[in-house]
Amino acid sequence: MSDIRLDHVTKRFGNVTALNDVSLSIKNGEFVVLLGPTGAGKTTMLRLVAGLEKPSEGKIYIAGRDATSEAPAMRDVSFVFQQYSLYPHLSVYDNLAFPLRAPGRNIPEDEVDRRVRKVAELVRIAHKIKNSATRLSGGEMQRVAIGRALVREPSIYLMDEPLSSLDAKLRAELRIELKHIQADLGATFLYVTHDQTEAMTMASRIGILENGNLVQIGTPQEIYEDPVNAYVAERLGTPRINMIPVGALPVNGVPDGTVTVGVRTEHVEVKAAADGPAEIVMVEHLGSENHLHVQCNGQHLVTLAPPAEHWRPGNRAQVALKRPLFFDKGGNRIATR
Numbered sequence: 171m172s173d174i175r176l177d178h179v180t181k182r183f184g185n186v187t188a189l190n191d192v193s194l195s196i197k198n199g200e201f202v203v204l205l206g207p208t209g210a211g212k213t214t215m216l217r218l219v220a221g222l223e224k225p226s227e228g229k230i231y232i233a234g235r236d237a238t239s240e241a242p243a244m245r246d247v248s249f250v251f252q253q254y255s256l257y258p259h260l261s262v263y264d265n266l267a268f269p270l271r272a273p274g275r276n277i278p279e280d281e282v283d284r285r286v287r288k289v290a291e292l293v294r295i296a297h298k299i300k301n302s303a304t305r306l307s308g309g310e311m312q313r314v315a316i317g318r319a320l321v322r323e324p325s326i327y328l329m330d331e332p333l334s335s336l337d338a339k340l341r342a343e344l345r346i347e348l349k350h351i352q353a354d355l356g357a358t359f360l361y362v363t364h365d366q367t368e369a370m371t372m373a374s375r376i377g378i379l380e381n382g383n384l385v386q387i388g389t390p391q392e393i394y395e396d397p398v399n400a401y402v403a404e405r406l407g408t409p410r411i412n413m414i415p416v417g418a419l420p421v422n423g424v425p426d427g428t429v430t431v432g433v434r435t436e437h438v439e440v441k442a443a444a445d446g447p448a449e450i451v452m453v454e455h456l457g458s459e460n461h462l463h464v465q466c467n468g469q470h471l472v473t474l475a476p477p478a479e480h481w482r483p484g485n486r487a488q489v490a491l492k493r494p495l496f497f498d499k500g501g502n503r504i505a506t507r
């Protein structure tokens with residue numbers, strides 16, 4: 171078992187509160203992705219679970235036992251750091267083998283060899299296995315760092331933006347590899363990324379951190395469709411959700427107290443109309459879809475359009491806003507159900 175529970179965890183560094191009264195349960199085998207801007211407390215949360223920091227208040231439970239004061243080595247956790255640090259004097263092979271050769275592990279060398287080579291394949295570094303760690307590109311170093319975390323097969327993986335230095339193709343491949351590994355091992359993942367596709371595709375649940383507070387946690391679909399506030403609504407979705415002052419454009423069923431109306435790009439419908447109130451001001455061609463930038467009643471909206479629709483700047487249109495989300499003065503969502 172490898173479930174993780176944070177119980178009212180606060181972490182202060184001097185007068186900075188990096189995490190503020192965070193409670194969170196991660197079930198065995200779950201893949202939880204943390205999203206949040208720089209300084210939100212993501213790395214701090216991973217370091218607390220790893221045992222590299224101690225909470226100022228609250229407790230951390232791993233597999234049901236109170237691990238708050240346990241040393242990192244006791245926790246059966248492996249960590250891919252945001253600043254991947256390899257042993258520069260060792261080869262790729264020896265970097266990967268290092269965790270397996272730790273004192274007390276007594277893993278036979280042929281078993282070490284088998285696991286190192288398997289992981290090297292997985293993270294696409296087998297062709298550089300004899301290189302010294304300093305003679306690698308940033309993306310290659312990052313892959314070795316991921317490999318070094320995988321080779322031990324612990325029950326909990328903590329990964330801090332592990333794919334950030336990779337190109338889009340490798341990132342997509344490794345995303346799938348990591349999901350397979352997680353499914354095969356039944357391991358628990360706590361994973362930080364700024365990449366929305368990673369968050370949406372890999373997560374069983376996404377946790378949104380803002381200023382040390384866990385603002386919302388839920389499945390990708392819940393976070394996307396049912397954000398608790400404007401901040402969460404704006405964290406997911408590319409292009410970003412349209413935020414419109416109430417009254418600027420016609421919207422049905424606006425509840426009392428609404429200050430801002432949020433409409434996702436896929437819910438802004440445009441129809442060509444020579445005398446329509448809206449004007450297309452820019453078209454971004456992305457291949458499989460286009461982004462239309464639309465000006466209407468002084469509001470700038472972004473919407474999606476299939477490439478078969480040949481929109482040009484200057485075209486006039488009618489606009490309809492579907493499935494609006496309503497936010498109050500404080501940015502909190504107003505329930506409509």
Ligand SMILES: Nc1ncnc2c1ncn2[C@@H]1O[C@H](COP(=O)(O)OP(=O)(O)OP(=O)(O)O)[C@@H](O)[C@H]1O
Nearest residue numbers: 183186187188206207208209210211212213214215
């Ligand atoms: N060792 C430390 N000493 C003092 N302040 C720290 C320390 N570690 C983190 N902080 C502060 O705690 C807050 C949270 O930092 P953290 O590294 O957890 O952010 P993050 O969400 O990982 O950001 P990023 O996306 O930039 O990596 C920040 O204000 C940071 O300056």
Ligand SMILES: [Mg+2]
Nearest residue numbers: 212213252330
């Ligand atoms: Mg960080």
